[in-house]
Amino acid sequence: MFILVESIRAALNSINAHRFRAFLTSLGIIVGVASIIALVCVIQGLSGSVTRLFQGLGTNNLAITSFTSNEKQLSGQFARLNPEDLNLIREKVGGISAITPVLISVANASSMSALSYSSKKGYSRVLGTTYTYQKLSQMVPVHGRFLTDSDNRTRRRVAVVGEEVRQKMGMPANPVGEYIEINGEWVKIVGLMEPKGDAFGVSQDDYVLLPYDTMQSLIGNQNQSDIQILLTVEDLTAAGEIRQRITRLLRASHKLEDNQEDDFKIQSPEQLLSSFSDFINAITYFTIGMVSISLLVGGIGIMNIMLVSVNERTREIGICKAIGAKRHHILLQFLLEALILCLLGGLIGILLGYGIGTAAAHAMNFPLSGVPAWAIGLAFGFVSVVGVVFGMLPAAKAANLDPIVALRYE
Amino acid sequence: MNPERHAAVPDAPAPDTPRGADRPPQAGRKDVIVLDRVVKRFVMGGEELRALDAVDLRIRQNEYVAVTGASGSGKSTMMNILGCLDRPCDGRYLLNGADVTGLNQNELAEIRNREIGFIFQSFNLIPRISSLGNVMQPLLYRGVVHAERKRLATQALERVGLGARLQHMPNQLSGGQRQRVAIARALVTTPSILLADEPTGNLDSSTADQIMQLFDELHKAGQTIIVVTHEPDIAAHCHRVIQLKDGRIVQDYQNAH
Ligand SMILES: Nc1ncnc2c1ncn2[C@@H]1O[C@H](COP(=O)(O)OP(=O)(O)O)[C@@H](O)[C@H]1O
Ligand SMILES: [Mg+2]
Numbered sequence: 001m002f003i004l005v006e007s008i009r010a011a012l013n014s015i016n017a018h019r020f021r022a023f024l025t026s027l028g029i030i031v032g033v034a035s036i037i038a039l040v041c042v043i044q045g046l047s048g049s050v051t052r053l054f055q056g057l058g059t060n061n062l063a064i065t066s067f068t069s070n071e072k073q074l075s076g077q078f079a080r081l082n083p084e085d086l087n088l089i090r091e092k093v094g095g096i097s098a099i100t101p102v103l104i105s106v107a108n109a110s111s112m113s114a115l116s117y118s119s120k121k122g123y124s125r126v127l128g129t130t131y132t133y134q135k136l137s138q139m140v141p142v143h144g145r146f147l148t149d150s151d152n153r154t155r156r157r158v159a160v161v162g163e164e165v166r167q168k169m170g171m172p173a174n175p176v177g178e179y180i181e182i183n184g185e186w187v188k189i190v191g192l193m194e195p196k197g198d199a200f201g202v203s204q205d206d207y208v209l210l211p212y213d214t215m216q217s218l219i220g221n222q223n224q225s226d227i228q229i230l231l232t233v234e235d236l237t238a239a240g241e242i243r244q245r246i247t248r249l250l251r252a253s254h255k256l257e258d259n260q261e262d263d264f265k266i267q268s269p270e271q272l273l274s275s276f277s278d279f280i281n282a283i284t285y286f287t288i289g290m291v292s293i294s295l296l297v298g299g300i301g302i303m304n305i306m307l308v309s310v311n312e313r314t315r316e317i318g319i320c321k322a323i324g325a326k327r328h329h330i331l332l333q334f335l336l337e338a339l340i341l342c343l344l345g346g347l348i349g350i351l352l353g354y355g356i357g358t359a360a361a362h363a364m365n366f367p368l369s370g371v372p373a374w375a376i377g378l379a380f381g382f383v384s385v386v387g388v389v390f391g392m393l394p395a396a397k398a399a400n401l402d403p404i405v406a407l408r409y410e
Numbered sequence: 411m412n413p414e415r416h417a418a419v420p421d422a423p424a425p426d427t428p429r430g431a432d433r434p435p436q437a438g439r440k441d442v443i444v445l446d447r448v449v450k451r452f453v454m455g456g457e458e459l460r461a462l463d464a465v466d467l468r469i470r471q472n473e474y475v476a477v478t479g480a481s482g483s484g485k486s487t488m489m490n491i492l493g494c495l496d497r498p499c500d501g502r503y504l505l506n507g508a509d510v511t512g513l514n515q516n517e518l519a520e521i522r523n524r525e526i527g528f529i530f531q532s533f534n535l536i537p538r539i540s541s542l543g544n545v546m547q548p549l550l551y552r553g554v555v556h557a558e559r560k561r562l563a564t565q566a567l568e569r570v571g572l573g574a575r576l577q578h579m580p581n582q583l584s585g586g587q588r589q590r591v592a593i594a595r596a597l598v599t600t601p602s603i604l605l606a607d608e609p610t611g612n613l614d615s616s617t618a619d620q621i622m623q624l625f626d627e628l629h630k631a632g633q634t635i636i637v638v639t640h641e642p643d644i645a646a647h648c649h650r651v652i653q654l655k656d657g658r659i660v661q662d663y664q665n666a667h
Contacts, residue, residue, distance in 0.1 A: 318534075323522065324522045324552065326519045327519075
C-alpha cells in the first residue's frame with residue numbers, strides 16, 4: 001500500500017513535469033475514448049427519441065404492408081394489398097377497434113408529390129386515408145377539422161395538412177379555406193393539425209391527407225395501387241391471436257401455398273422498435289470494434305513514448321537503483337505512469353466525447369439522455385487494460401536495467 | 411602537510427580469517443569492509459582485462475581512506491564493488507561481517523539502501539525534483555512515511571549547510587551545493603560507509619576544499635569514509651591512503667595527522 005501510494009505520487013510528478021508530452025502521448029486514448037462516448041451518447045439519445053416516437057404511434061396499433069421478396073422483385077412480381085383485403089379483415093376478424101386503409105402516392109421513388117399554392121411550389125407526402133386515421137395516429141386539429149366519413153363517401157376534394165406543409169407553402173396561420181394543387185388537382189384545405197415536431201431531424205408534420213376514395217379517384221387505376229392497413233386492437237393481449245387470424249386470412253385470399261412465404265408484413269411499434277434496436281446494436285458493436293482497434297493503436301503510442309522516456313531517464317533509473325530502489329519500485333513507477341496516462345486520457349476522452357455527443361444532439365435535434373455508467377466503466381476498463389499491457393514492456397525494461405550501465409548512460 | 415609514508419606490509423594470513431591487508435591502526439574496532447582476493451575482469455573485444463586483480467583490503471569502522479592511482483587503475487571498479495553496485499567475478503566481499511558476494515540484485519539494492527552512501531563525481535541528482543525531494547528519495551525505498559522522510563531529509567540538508575535551499579531544484583544550485591545535496595542524500599540513511607568516487611572532480615579547488623572539510627567533520631562524528639581522488643591535497647585530508655595500479659594495491663599507508 002505504502003509503495004503504491006508513493007509510486008502514484010512519483011508517477012504523477014513525472015507526468016506533471018512533462019505535461020504537454022503526456023497530453024500528446026495519451027492523444028490516441030483520448031480520441032478513442034471520446035469516439036466511444038460520443039457514439040454511445042448519440043445512440044442513447046436516438047434510441048430514446050425513437051422509443052418515444054413509437055410510443056406516440058400507440059402500442060395497440062398494427063400496420064399491415066405488402067412485402068415482396070428480393071427474388072420476386074427481380075422477376076417483376078410485386079405483392080399488393082388491396083381494399084378487398086381490408087374488407088376481409090374488417091368482416092372476419094374480431095377484437096379490432098379501428099381499422100383504416102392508407103393509400104400512399106407512389107408517383108416517384110421518394111413517394112413525394114408535387115404541390116403548389118398560389119405561386120409557390122413544393123413537395124410533400126400525400127396519403128389517402130379515412131377519419132379513423134385520426135384516432136390511430138393521435139392527431140389533433142389546431143384549425144378546422146380532420147377528414148370525416150362523409151368526405152370519403154362523397155369523394156370531397158378536401159385535405160388536411162401538417163404544420164410543415166403550411167410553412168413551406170407559405171400559407172396563412174389559419175390555412176382553412178385555402179386551395180392547393182396536388183398533381184394538377186385542386187383541393188380545399190379543411191384542417192391544420194397540431195405539430196408533432198422533429199424526429200432525427202426529419203419533420204413529422206410534412207404531410208397532406210386526402211380522403212381515401214378521393215385520392216383513389218385522383219390516382220386512377222385501382223388495381224395498380226397498393227395500400228397499407230392500420231388497425232388498433234381492443235386488447236393488447238389478444239394482439240398475437242389477431243395477427244395469426246389476419247395471416248391465415250390473407251394467405252388464403254392471396255392463394256399462397258404452404259411452402260410460399262407471406263407476401264405481406266404485420267408490424268407493431270414494438271417490432272419496429274426491436275428491429276431498430278437490433279440495427280443500432282449492430283452499429284454499436286461494429287463501432288466499438290473499430291474504436292478498440294484505435295485504442296490499441298493508442299496503447300502502442302503510449303508504449304512507444306514510454307520506451308523513449310525510459311531511455312531518456314536511464315540515468316535517473318540508475319541513480320534510483322544506486323540509492324536502493326528495487327526492481328518492483330521502478331517497475332511500479334513506470335507501470336503506474338502508463339496507467340495514469342491512460343486513465344487521464346480516458347477521463348479527458350469521456351468529457352470530450354460527452355461534449356461531442358451534446359453538440360451532435362443539438363445539431364440533430366434530439367434530447368441527450370446522458371452517458372450511461374456502463375459506457376464509462378467500459379471505457380475505463382479498456383484503457384486500464386491498455387495501460388497495463390502496453391506499460392509492462394517499458395516498465396520491465398526500466399526495472400531490469402543494470403545500475404552501473406544505467407549510471408554511465410549519457 | 412607531508413604524509414609520513416609506510417610501505418604496505420601485509421599480515422600473515424590466519425588460516426580461518428580472510429586475508430585482509432593492513433595493520434590495525436585502530437585495533438579493536440570492527441571491520442566494516444573486508445575484500446578477500448577480489449577479482450573483476452572485463453572482456454573487451456575478445457581480450458580479458460583484469461580491472462581488479464586479487465585485491466585484499468580491510469577497512470575498519472571510522473577509518474578515513476583515500477584511494478588514489480592513475481586513471482584506469484581500477485579505483486571506480488573497486489568503489490562499485492564496495493558500493494554493491496557491481497559484483498566481483500572472484501573472491502569474497504564481507505560487509506559488516508556478512509558475505510554479500512552471492513546476493514541478487516534486489517538484496518544488493520537493500521544493502522545499498524541501508525549500508526552504503528554513494529557520492530559521485532557528477533553528483534547524480536534527479537533533475538526534476540528539489541533538493542529536499544532528492545534527499546528524501548532513499549528513505550522512500552526503505553518504507554519511511556512522507557512526514558518522517560521530510561524531517562530526516564531536512565535534518566541531513568541542514569547538516570551539510572543547505573538548510574536554506576530545501577526547495578531549490580538541482581539546476582538552481584552551484585556545483586558545490588549540488589554535491590552537498592548528494593552528500594545529504596548519502597547521509598540521510600545513516601549508512602555504515604560513505605563512498606565517494608572523485609567527489610571534487612567537477613569542482614574548483616576552494617569548493618573542493620569546503621567539501622573535504624565537510625568530510626573531515628563527518629569523519630570526526632564517527633563516519634567511515636572512502637574517497638577516490640587523484641589530487642594529493644585531497645588525499646592529504648584522509649588518514650590512510652591506498653594506491654592502486656593496474657588493479658592491484660601497490661601502496662597502503664597512514665597519513666600523519
Ligand atoms: N564496464 C566496463 N567494461 C569494460 N572495461 C571496463 C569497464 N569498466 C571499467 N573498465 C576498465 O577497467 C579498468 C579500470 O577502470 P576504472 O575502475 O574505471 O578506473 P579508474 O576509476 O581508476 O579510472 C579500465 O581499464 C577500464 O577501461
Ligand atoms: Mg574512475
